Amino acid sequence: MQQTVIHADGLRRSFGAFEAVKGVSFQVSEGQFIGLLGPNGAGKTTTMRMIMGMTKPSGGTLDVFGVPSHTIGRGEKARIGLVPQEDNLDPDLSVRQNLEVYGTYFGLPHDVIQERVDTLLRFMELSEKKENDVRALSGGMKRRLIIARALIADPDLVILDEPTTGLDPQARVLIWQRLLALKSQGKTILLTTHYMDEAQRLCDRIIVIDGGRVLDEGSPKELIARHVEEHVFELQKPLPKGIEKLDIRSEDIGDTALFYTDDAARLRNFLKADMVYLHRPANLEDVFLKLTGRKLREV
Ligand SMILES: Nc1ncnc2c1ncn2[C@@H]1O[C@H](COP(=O)(O)OP(=O)(O)O)[C@@H](O)[C@H]1O
Ligand SMILES: [Mg+2]
Known part of the structure; x- marks a missing residue:
């Protein structure tokens, strides 16, 4: 039986008088590749931040790995890798150090961290940049490093908030290949993107949200057949x-x-x-x- 990784039911989030997420319900099963699509301001990032336990829901329920998201501790956090919308690499650290810091945060042993850093840099085609300053990396390399960093604790769930926005086609294609490789390793993936070709290519299921509500969900094929x-x-x-x-x-x-x-x-x-x-x-x-x-x- 496939495990439910994320279960949102009537999920809400307000900022003062403004309700950014207005009762969203969906489920994500283990091993699925899910696309969360919506225009700017739809509530995608807010939803992802709630899943990460970074923002507390104002209403409804949200369980991640069977636990209310805002109560998850460091142990469960290690099971979730986040690629945030904004670049939040530490510019004062090298490529290698940016990964090591996260490994240390999750309490991984030193030798495991060293091995994972090398494996992940190879996986994201960044091995040659290992000792570089992150300031010297191109936009595409930074995104790849942030993805590598999200994988340091070998998470079961990977959440990516617009990982390919602003990248050139070559950089996007490399990221697509790596995301599909992660899926074939059995990881559950939640992705937001503004590129519909990307979503159609990668995602098993799409959840379309706007104005803080789910408009529809289904496989790309199902959605096309249902609406156009x-x-x-x-x-x-x-x-x-x-x-x-x-x-x-x-x-x-x-x-x-x-x-x-x-x-x-x-x-x-x-x-x-x-x-x-x-x-x-x-x-x-x-x-x-x-x-x-x-x-x-x-x-
Ligand atoms: N911390 C915040 N304070 C006030 N409003 C916010 C905050 N975060 C998000 N919002 C608002 O909530 C809405 C949804 O934002 P967001 O989840 O970032 O949308 P998306 O990622 O889909 O573009 C937007 O109108 C945004 O301005
Ligand atoms: Mg966003």
């Missing part, structure tokens, strides 16, 4: 005359209009052969924008 038609046609304006008579769900996004349909042949036949358009399968981004809207969220 199978095919998307992206058409440049001006649109061909009479297209509205086809009565196809569409969305106006400025210079372009998106048409969503399960009957691709019908729309393709209508569009003239010389008309330029993009025909693609519906994806998680279509689901995300349908559920959360297109309004900009600037926090």
Whole structure:
């Protein structure tokens, strides 16, 4: 039987009069790779901080490894590795020392720490940087070091808050490979990301939240099937005359209009052969924008 690693039920968190998390319920089982998706301000980081025991819930229940999250001690904390949204490496320490400090915090023996530092630096392709100043690392290397640091106590649950934001494609791909390797080792992974292709590629299950509430959850495939038609046609304006008579769900996004349909042949036949358009399968981004809207969220 798979163990439940995280069990949130009616979880709430207020900051003064403002309620950032408004009754969120979900479960995460051992070995699952879960994506927590939502626009800026949705409540993702607050939820993750509650799971880590860094912020106390204002209401509802939240058990992590069967224990209320805000009561977990250092022993259980060692079972959770955190990659925070912000870079919080110690700039005065070397790459190696940044890892050692965490190993010491979790009370690991010296020789175990040394062995893990070498293994993790190799795993994250940072071995050559071992004695470097962290200030000299690129953005991608810093993210990789923070991931290595989260793994120092060999946690069962790894929580990553936007680990690939702002990274170039090469750096993202390396992190994807490493996260999939962690999953194949049996670790449970909770990830937030703004990259829908990343979530679609990596996650077994997605939880979409906005305004502190869960909007829906399911596998990427399930969510796509539930919320959007199978095919998307992206058409440049001006649109061909009479297209509205086809009565196809569409969305106006400025210079372009998106048409969503399960009957691709019908729309393709209508569009003239010389008309330029993009025909693609519906994806998680279509689901995300349908559920959360297109309004900009600037926090
Ligand atoms: N310590 C805090 N004090 C006041 N408001 C906060 C605090 N932390 C988060 N918030 C607010 O709670 C909401 C959710 O924030 P957050 O969980 O960081 O969202 P996300 O990570 O999804 O972008 C935002 O409106 C944010 O401004
Ligand atoms: Mg956040």
